[in-house]
Amino acid sequence: MSVPHSLARRLYLRLTVVVTVSYAIFASVMLVDFNIQGRIIERESLLNLTKRIAKSPELFALDGEVSDGKLTVPGVTIRRLDGAILVSPARWAVDAIPNNPLGYDDYSIQIGRDLRTGDELLTVAVEVDGSAIGVANGPVTVQVSRPTSDLLPVIGTFFRATFEEMWWIFVLILCVTLVVVRSTVKRSMRAVATASEQAVAIAPNDIHRRLPLTGLPLEIEPLARKVNDALDRLEKGYRAEQAFTASAAHELRTPLSVLRARIEAIPPSEQRDHALDKVDGMARLIGQLLQLARVETWQERSEDMTDMAEICRAVATDLSAQVVAAGGDIELRAPNCDTGWKVDRVLLEVVVRNLIENALRHGGTAPRIRVTVDRAALIVEDDGPGIAADDGDRVFKAFWRRQSSDGEGAGIGLALVSRIAERIGARVEVSRSSLGGAKLTVSATSGVG
Amino acid sequence: MRVLVIEDNAELGAAISRGLRSGGLTVDLFGTAEEAGEAWRLASYSAVVLDLMLPDGSGLDVLRSARREGLSTPVLILTALDGIADRIAGLDAGADDYLTKPFHSDELAARIRALMRRSKLPLVREIEAGGLLIDLDARIARSGSDALSLSRSEFLALECLARNQGRTCSKETIANAIYGFEEDWSEGAIELHVHRLRRKLSAQPNMPKIKSLRGLGYMLVPDQED
Numbered sequence: 001m002s003v004p005h006s007l008a009r010r011l012y013l014r015l016t017v018v019v020t021v022s023y024a025i026f027a028s029v030m031l032v033d034f035n036i037q038g039r040i041i042e043r044e045s046l047l048n049l050t051k052r053i054a055k056s057p058e059l060f061a062l063d064g065e066v067s068d069g070k071l072t073v074p075g076v077t078i079r080r081l082d083g084a085i086l087v088s089p090a091r092w093a094v095d096a097i098p099n100n101p102l103g104y105d106d107y108s109i110q111i112g113r114d115l116r117t118g119d120e121l122l123t124v125a126v127e128v129d130g131s132a133i134g135v136a137n138g139p140v141t142v143q144v145s146r147p148t149s150d151l152l153p154v155i156g157t158f159f160r161a162t163f164e165e166m167w168w169i170f171v172l173i174l175c176v177t178l179v180v181v182r183s184t185v186k187r188s189m190r191a192v193a194t195a196s197e198q199a200v201a202i203a204p205n206d207i208h209r210r211l212p213l214t215g216l217p218l219e220i221e222p223l224a225r226k227v228n229d230a231l232d233r234l235e236k237g238y239r240a241e242q243a244f245t246a247s248a249a250h251e252l253r254t255p256l257s258v259l260r261a262r263i264e265a266i267p268p269s270e271q272r273d274h275a276l277d278k279v280d281g282m283a284r285l286i287g288q289l290l291q292l293a294r295v296e297t298w299q300e301r302s303e304d305m306t307d308m309a310e311i312c313r314a315v316a317t318d319l320s321a322q323v324v325a326a327g328g329d330i331e332l333r334a335p336n337c338d339t340g341w342k343v344d345r346v347l348l349e350v351v352v353r354n355l356i357e358n359a360l361r362h363g364g365t366a367p368r369i370r371v372t373v374d375r376a377a378l379i380v381e382d383d384g385p386g387i388a389a390d391d392g393d394r395v396f397k398a399f400w401r402r403q404s405s406d407g408e409g410a411g412i413g414l415a416l417v418s419r420i421a422e423r424i425g426a427r428v429e430v431s432r433s434s435l436g437g438a439k440l441t442v443s444a445t446s447g448v449g
Numbered sequence: 450m451r452v453l454v455i456e457d458n459a460e461l462g463a464a465i466s467r468g469l470r471s472g473g474l475t476v477d478l479f480g481t482a483e484e485a486g487e488a489w490r491l492a493s494y495s496a497v498v499l500d501l502m503l504p505d506g507s508g509l510d511v512l513r514s515a516r517r518e519g520l521s522t523p524v525l526i527l528t529a530l531d532g533i534a535d536r537i538a539g540l541d542a543g544a545d546d547y548l549t550k551p552f553h554s555d556e557l558a559a560r561i562r563a564l565m566r567r568s569k570l571p572l573v574r575e576i577e578a579g580g581l582l583i584d585l586d587a588r589i590a591r592s593g594s595d596a597l598s599l600s601r602s603e604f605l606a607l608e609c610l611a612r613n614q615g616r617t618c619s620k621e622t623i624a625n626a627i628y629g630f631e632e633d634w635s636e637g638a639i640e641l642h643v644h645r646l647r648r649k650l651s652a653q654p655n656m657p658k659i660k661s662l663r664g665l666g667y668m669l670v671p672d673q674e675d
Contacts, residue, residue, distance in 0.1 A: 249529035250502045253550035254458050260551040261464030283551045287531060313619075313665070320617040320662050324670055332664030371664075 008185040012178055019174050027163065034159055038151045039122075043109060046124040049073065050107055050144050054126035057133045062087065062142060077143040078135055081127075086135050094145050098125030112145060119147040191215035195224055207235045207299070241297045245290060252286045288412040291350050295420055300344045308341040308348065308444075309334040312373045315352040323360055328367035330356070339375045341444050347420045354413035355380040355440055368435055378442040381433035392430045417442070450495040451475040452561060455485040455511065456527065457503050465498060465527075468554035469561065482506040489515055494522050496564050498557070499544070501528040509542045516543035523564040527552070559615065567612045578611040579671040580655035592653055602627050603646045606639075610659065610669040619666040643667055 053060050053073070061070040062078060077094050078087040096112030112121040123145040130136035195211045202209045210231060211224040260279045266272045316332045323330040352371075359369045359382035372379040387395055396418035397411075414428075417440075421428045426442050433439035452469055456462035457480045466476040477492065479485040482503045489497065489511075501508040512524055523545040528535065531549040539547055545567070546560055566576050576583040581597075583590045588604055590597045599607065609626035610618055624634040627642070643659060650656040660668045 246530060247502075249531075253529040254461060257551040258458060258460045258464065261461060261468075261554060264554050265464070265467070279551060287549070290531075317617045317619065317665050320665055320668065321615050324660055324662075324668055325615075329660075330662055330665065332662075334664055 007189075008182065011181045011185065015177050015181055016174065019170075019177055023170050023173075030162070031155075031159060034155045035151075038155045039148065042122060042146065042148070042151055043124075046122060046144055046146060047107065047109070050124045050126045050142065053142055053144070054106070054128055057128045057142070060133075062133045062135070073144060075121075075145040077123075077145065078130075078133075079141050079143065080130075080136065081139060081141065086130075086140060089145070094121060094123055094143060096121070096123050096143075098123070098141050098143050114145075114147065119149055121145040121147050188217040188220075191217065192220055199227075202231070207231070207238060238297065238299070241293075245293045245297065248293070249286075249290050252290075253283065256283055256286070285412070288354075288416065291354075291416055292412060292419075295347060295350060295416060295423075298344075298346055300347070304345045305342045306345040306348075307338040308343050308378060309339045309373050311343065311345060311348045312352055312371055312378065315349055315356060316371050319353070319356050319360070323367065323369060326360065326367060327365070328360070328363060328369065330369040331371070333370065333372040335374065339373060341373075341375050343424060347424065351417050351420050351442060352378065352380075354417050355442075358382075358413050358440070359384070359438070363437060370433070370435060376444055379439060381435050381439045382437040383433070383435040384437035386432050386436070387430050387438045395430065396428065414440075450565065451477065451492065452496045452498065453485065453489055453492070453494045453522075454478045454498045455482070455503070455508060456480065456498070456500040458500075464554065465557065468558055469498075472558045472562070474561070480504070482508065482511045486511050486514065489520060489522070490518065495568075496561050497522050497524045498561065499524055499526050501526060501530070501539070509539065512539075512542045512544060521568075523568040525557075525560055525564055527557075563612070563614060563616075566614075576608070576611045578614055578669055579657035581611070581650075581657055583608060583611050592656060595653065597649055597653070599646070599649065600642075602642045603649070606642050606646055607669075610667060611657075614657075614669050617662055617666045617668045622666065 053062070059069075059071060060076075061072045062076050075089045076087065077085060077089055079085050079098070083097050094112045095115050096110040098108045098110065107124055107126045110123050110125075112123045113119070114121055123143050125141045125143040127139050128142045130138055130140040133140075191212075191214075195216060198209065198211050210228045213221055213224055213228075216224055256279060260276065260283075263272060263275045263279060266275075312332060312334055316330055320330050355378075356369060356371065359380050360367055362384040363369060363382035364384055368383040370379075370381045372381075395411075395414045397415060418428050421442055426444055429441045429443070431439045431441065450473075452474045454462055454465050454469070454476055456465060456478065459480065462478045462480065466478050469476045474495075477488055477494075479488055480503075482505045485499075485503075499508045499512060503511070508526065508528075512526075515522070524543065525546040525548060526539045526544045527548055527550060528539070529550050536547050545564055548557060548560060574585050576585065580592050581590055582592070585608065588601075590599060590604065590607055605627045606623050609623050613622075620636050620639045623639050623643070627639075628634050643661075647659045650659065655672060657669050657671050660670050662668060
């Protein structure tokens, strides 16, 4: 079923139905049993009555004449042995002609039918001396009948009485069932809840964590096991990508170092310097491609959250040697305290580094760079030619670079910046700086910091 | 001065050794973690150049075990990985500096010199900065035969800047060099010391300059020929 449902609720409903149905079946069986028992009791009572009539018929007003001291018996038919009716009951016309009551048992029991209403009748017959009751000389059969439908109200009453006494058993069984279901479900689900808590803790910084399998119901355990298997595969893939980045870095950069060392060994010339520049350009490209790969697979971790000002200070200090070596100047405008803008250290280091390196490369001959950071934004300005309004968006595309540029750089730096900004929900804009060159602004939009 | 170079790429190792030897250093080159670890323990080195990816293990493990054994030789890590996280892992393991491949051989040599300058090894008693010679025992900074007359704070600030030539020293770094742990300091006081120091340096020819980088700190740079 695709609709989400509560297992406990479904069990409550189904068990209530099951208990109710079983109780109904129990009641019907009781009803049938009462009927059978009722018939047996009725038969016994009729038999007793007829036996008493056979013993002392004079005590009963069988001939219909009610006189003192005699008991009236309803539904009595008196016949001669040949079947002729001598006394017929006021209410019934019995169709059953008794067998020879002088048979083995001294009485006969039959199911007859009331000729007027069609009701089923139970009739018992005995043989009596006719003179004793004053209807005839010689033996007659006395047949006492009673409609079986007379039993129904009795059985009904009895049945009702029984169930009125027993309803609480029904309620008790139902309650016990529901309580047992509730506690069973709750206990089974406790392990599931624990597993869920563990699942909440599975975060990018905790990719080795797994769902606990102990205590889970057998029905749910396979699910947890499969989820763990899936997490294993994800972790493996993640680690493989990290390992790839590391070994790619090694495999690409070590030969480049060798190349550089070889070129450095050549006596100084214009060509040598040109070759060294090319090697440096390639090294930068490899660095940026590796950064790109790392950013793609990087998982933010809470312990890597750092204040933006701290990252700017660290990166600007780090790159200040390059700036000064190029005869330039770099300035950091940051509050002495934290800005309160907390960001992922690894990702934002890439952003700040690329922005400053971009400013260094595209700044003037003695580049002046200004880094400003506060709660709301990071701004990196330079004194170079700036970025034309037309190129405003294109600079953020990978491998794009200005037609007139000197061929340095593959244009990955700003693409990386914009990709990371997008990832952390920040916005990057290009404008003109008061220093004369480009002004790149990374603004922390709501939700960041 | 003897430097241990641990680099598994034979050609690169040879190039590094060549570069350092031309700078007047003695170089021992090893290509595996095991050999290098053994050599480090046996000989006394002034600095170690350590590649991180070695055929028989990680350079970080070599570094960690050396630090555990109490070897305090300054270490420069040479690596293909350049993220801050990688750098922090290296520094946490006990490295003193970090250089990403490929590198300028001049820069490597300069960093090694800086490492040896910064280290508290007793053999480093003099620091050279441009035309300036700083004698740490006598607490004198002189150029040729002319000694600069510096106050204690100015001398300590100069020493700090000279130990970190080519790097930016924050005001805090300079304050830590001048003042004890419990002493209070203000940015204004540091600015004043540096201002006086700069004036004294600029009063004489061929002195290094103190470059101010707003918001970052100060850097001691050689005098440009202009």
